[in-house]
Amino acid sequence: MSFRSYEIPTQHRVSVEGSWGCDSCSGFYRNGSYIMKLEHSISRKHRSDLETRLVSCVGFTMSARGLIEQAKRLAARRAVDDHIKDGQIVGIGSGSTVVYVAQRLAERVKEEGLNVTCIPTSFQAKNLIIDNNLALSDLDVHSKIDVTIDGCDECDADLNLIKGGGGCLLQEKIVAAASDKLIIVADYTKDSVYLGEQWKKGIPLEISSIGWKVVERKLNDLSIAWGSKTGLASVRMAIKKMGPVVTDNSNFIIDFNIGDLEEELRLKLPPKEIEVQLKSIPGILETGLFVKMAKQVYFGQNDGSVKTRAQ
Numbered sequence: 001m002s003f004r005s006y007e008i009p010t011q012h013r014v015s016v017e018g019s020w021g022c023d024s025c026s027g028f029y030r031n032g033s034y035i036m037k038l039e040h041s042i043s044r045k046h047r048s049d050l051e052t053r054l055v056s057c058v059g060f061t062m063s064a065r066g067l068i069e070q071a072k073r074l075a076a077r078r079a080v081d082d083h084i085k086d087g088q089i090v091g092i093g094s095g096s097t098v099v100y101v102a103q104r105l106a107e108r109v110k111e112e113g114l115n116v117t118c119i120p121t122s123f124q125a126k127n128l129i130i131d132n133n134l135a136l137s138d139l140d141v142h143s144k145i146d147v148t149i150d151g152c153d154e155c156d157a158d159l160n161l162i163k164g165g166g167g168c169l170l171q172e173k174i175v176a177a178a179s180d181k182l183i184i185v186a187d188y189t190k191d192s193v194y195l196g197e198q199w200k201k202g203i204p205l206e207i208s209s210i211g212w213k214v215v216e217r218k219l220n221d222l223s224i225a226w227g228s229k230t231g232l233a234s235v236r237m238a239i240k241k242m243g244p245v246v247t248d249n250s251n252f253i254i255d256f257n258i259g260d261l262e263e264e265l266r267l268k269l270p271p272k273e274i275e276v277q278l279k280s281i282p283g284i285l286e287t288g289l290f291v292k293m294a295k296q297v298y299f300g301q302n303d304g305s306v307k308t309r310a311q
């Protein structure tokens with residue numbers, strides 16, 4: 001795919017002269033946007049290299065959405081460059097950040113002749129592997145994975161994660177558990193001190209469709225027992241289909257929002273304890289809490305840098 005011009009909403013007029021890294025392409029401002037003017041047909045990779053240069057120009061302000069996208073991309077690229085080596089079995093996570101992981105892997109396969117075999121964590125991941133011409137395998141062939149790179153919805157100070165915002169947690173956790181190293185890539189909005197600080201949609205739980213009402217009721221009882229006044233468990237409903245979201249594994253998802261737990265109670269209920277209590281309810285197949293599984297997390301920042309946190 002190639003582009004002739006590309007528009008980036010921005011608030012400040014700054015000079016980006018000499019920052020392009022390309023002699024023929026240039027850019028100009030029009031109606032609050034920066035327009036990349038491309039003198040030749042270029043690849044998606046060239047376009048994103050130009051974007052990276054733009055965002056690193058002092059004073060250049062991308063839209064919030066553009067910044068988050070840029071942060072995801074930078075985190076993904078750094079993680080692939082730091083952790084993926086020739087000959088590895090690599091788990092490919094799910095979500096919008098992992099798209100950049102697959103793209104960077106594909107670039108390295110092409111440029112360096114890197115030989116990696118990829119294990120998907122979802123239908124989406126499988127298609128990412130195929131679309132990027134990466135070697136696809138599965139857990140039946142490779143029950144041991146060298147490194148998995150995945151996204152998250154939130155990460156706390158101890159590297160505990162909430163995952164499953166996109167409904168992919170069960171396979172993700174199986175692949176993570178089969179991996180020597182789980183590396184997480186995320187943008188700066190997912191970086192929290194405690195889980196639930198910024199992610200307000202609750203803990204995603206993959207549940208059996210049989211008896212879902214029982215699980216929902218037990219979870220609501222549990223949140224009351226924990227002392228939450230606003231906690232709520234509800235089956236996730238589909239948007240372009242009537243009825244519930246059905247996962248890649250034909251199950252339902254419950255988003256379990258434990259709401260406004262007092263700080264004191266939160267200390268008594270660390271993620272591991274919550275995980276244990278949730279797993280004791282028959283019908284809950286897996287939780288989106290990934291407790292102490294991640295080895296290192298890469299957070300892309302809005303200034304073009306990447307911050308990491310490791311165990």
Ligand SMILES: O=C[C@H](O)[C@H](O)[C@H](O)COP(=O)(O)O
Nearest residue numbers: 095096097151164166167168
């Ligand atoms: O179910 C989805 C997965 O757990 C994703 O890894 C998670 O939701 C993060 O996705 P994104 O990178 O799109 O924010």
